Amino acid sequence: MVTLDSIRDWIRILHGELLRSPGELYRIYHSFLDNLFEVLASYFRELQGRGGLRDVDPEMAARVFHGIFYCFFTVEELLEGKRIRTIDRERAIRSFVDIFANGTVSGPSAAVAGER
Template sequence: MANAKMDRTVGSCSVTRERILDTAIGLFSTKGYAGATTREIARQAGVAEVTLFRHFASKEKLFEAVISHYSALPGLKSLLPKALELPYEEALNRMADLLLDTLIQLKDWIRIMHAEVLHSPDKLMGIFHSFLDEIFDFFASYFRELQKRGELRDFDPEMAARVFHSMFYCFFNMEELLGRKHHRATDRNKAVKEFVTLFIHGILARPWSFADGNV
């Protein structure tokens, strides 16, 4: 009986902590670290401010918890084995879609990083670049494996990963963070297919090499 009561208490604490984190990320995203108060976070989370401080010793600790909590990329990592079994173009389309879904899911977190990284470079730069490195490593691992199989030519897989990521990060930034979709909407499926095609085939009408001397 005592164990069941303890389990319920632990579960309730976990739910409360998640509710505080979910509320905090929204307020930090819209109001910034300085503008979001623990009183307002607690009120919107439906808890007393003293309860918030039981879970997080200070506003700074809450902010650090938000940054750490929402930086994981499990969905992206789990796609790699499946992607390696798909035709190349289809795999890139699937990975691009999942990357965009992931970025949209983390939109508030990314907005916070954009806004706050210059104010706390020592604290946030490492976290943000670790997040980017995980994405780069995912795509680089995919390109590297296809190179081992002889399906792709020799190139720097990490540079290719950064190029591929940059196309879709820019699209996400324009559409979601800067709100372009509300003024001049772009069909996402069409954009993904077009970007992938450009990545694979480039824009020249025929293959070109440096030996040609000119285009």
């Protein structure tokens, strides 16, 4: 979050320009995201190899992890949600990581995993 904070203005400009003249910016933006997702997915694969992460699709896990934090940043910073309602950032980050790492289901549930 600190890194996103430091480039908040750049992200705001990028979002505006993507809407006005997407062309080459979309290619650059998505190339950046592809690299970011690959770094995260590689880390998740490494965790799986050590038995620290269950068998999930590392690429999808990377997208979910990014999405959680990027959405929070977008709402809080770019859409100025923090001016309307203050949320303890550290508590939010701890909660997001906990939910991502441990899920929300109490005990095993095949129905949640799609095995209905």
